[in-house]
Amino acid sequence: MGVESYPHLAVVAVKDNKEIDVVRLENLTSNEGRSLLLAVERTANQAKTKDTGEGKKTTNGGLLSKLPGLTAKKVETTTVASKPESTATVKITGAPKLRTTVDSLEQMGVKVSGVATSSEASPSKCDISWDTFAGYDQQKREIEDTILLALRHPQVYDKISRSTRTKFEPNRPKAMLFEGPPGTGKTSCARVIASQAGIPFLHVPIEAIMSKWFGESSKLLAKIFSLAREFPTGAIIFLDEVDSLGGSRNKGMTHETTRRILSILLRQIDGFEQDSRVVVVAATNRKEDLDPALISRFESSVYFGLPDEQTRRRIAARYAKHLTESELAEFARVTIGMADRDIKDVCLQAERHWASKVIRGRVRENVDEKLYSPPLQEYIESAMNR
Known part of the structure; x- marks a missing residue:
């Protein structure tokens, strides 16, 4: 062996x-x-x-x-x-305890994936790679260099720290910020980190934390961080819409509840040991609204902008593989200003509209056109109607 x-x-x-x-x-x-x-x-x-x-x-x-x-x-x-x-x-052992941890998180509204709680059970789906979405090569490389390599090869980072510092201190990242318009792949990238590192992915939507009861939201957030530490292999805590949790205190309009949540969030990130495999990844499309103290806690910030023409072409090829290169180029030109998710929605709408035509007998199969493959015009019309 x-x-x-x-x-x-x-x-x-x-x-x-x-x-x-x-x-x-x-x-x-x-x-x-x-x-x-x-x-x-x-x-x-x-x-x-x-x-x-x-x-x-x-x-x-x-x-x-x-x-x-x-x-x-x-x-x-x-x-x-x-x-x-x-x-x-x-x-x-440990499976019953792990099952309890997962159940507690899910009852709070946290979406947990990539966990096997028994020898018989298969882990929840979190098996994705960089091939899941097109483009953003620079962002992918930065994410790999900043977080993924540290999770997969912590011993290298530790050896570097021991060889450079008078007193050993772990140098691995604890938190990273993803910023950019909605639908540009921020959540997908966070999932890839967890999948490639082989650790659970804890997706924390804003509704899992916000409560109508005074003081409850900050307690929920603290509980989520506490439960995340119970995973022996570590975990990715993904905070979606973090601007709703960590808004700037300098704007004078911050609610007391938001202030309390921000305080808890800052303390929790500070409380992570750098040799821990628990990492916070937060996403926002309004970085300017974040409190400066929270921004300072992120070791790196990755910006996801709207895809350029070449990236839109690659995205279209993933959802409309039957189109020719020239047709994909035309499709990319008419989807300018659209995010990855928007282009996917355009393709879905084109497929549904075409299915309606097929079912109603408005399409005839011929040599130049496959019955179940929508022509370019369907995609263009779908894009123009958004």
Whole structure:
């Protein structure tokens, strides 16, 4: 069994029924990785339940029994389909607690994805890549360099910190801001970070926090951050419409509730350890409305503008693959000023309008035109009618 066979293996360590550590193969040297894999293999083969004299059941310690102060209660091995970003995980209990954490978040209105709460359950869908949306190559690269690489290769960042600082301090990012018009891919990018890093994605919409009861909103926000820390592998906390939570206090019109929420948000971000895998990604289309103190908490800000003509052409090709290159170019010209989501909506409307024509017998199939492929004119009319 070679190290290269398990590029994203992780071991969750348990002490006193609490998950206290996560060891990822990518954080180890080649020799350490081989030793870990051999230990895991032995544990998987030897961790068999046996009866004690009192009629209770216990499990052989295997790998974790060799680590000081740690005990293995139950070892389960789960292998995900072989893909570049798949993760092979050795789970050591904790599933019931994780299920409780997910349930608590979802009851609060948080949308949780990318989590498997038992050995039998498949993780909620969060399997997307940069191919999910076209263009924005510069933004993608900045996101990779700022957050994604730090999540996937924390040991490199730690080694750099140790070699440059008189006293070791983690140098990994804790928060990042996405700004730009609606529909430009900010949420999709945040999902990609979680998917590529192999950690849960916690989408916190504004309605999950705002409450009609005085003081309740700030408590809800604090609770969400507290629950996020319970994920042993870390998580991405995505705050949508953060301008509604962290509006500037200098404008004189800020409501007391908003002030309290902002105060909690600032304290929570400050409270993150930089060696933690919990990262805040916030999105706004009104950065100018954010409080300066909140802006200063973000280590990086990425702007998502409206797509240029080349990007619009690539977006159109994803939703209208049957159009020729010249037709895609024409489509891109008539969608100037539209965001990614707008172009998708244009294509959807064209498809529905064309389906209506097919069903009503207003379209005849011929050599030059496939019955179920809308012509360019349908897309142009749909764009002009928006």
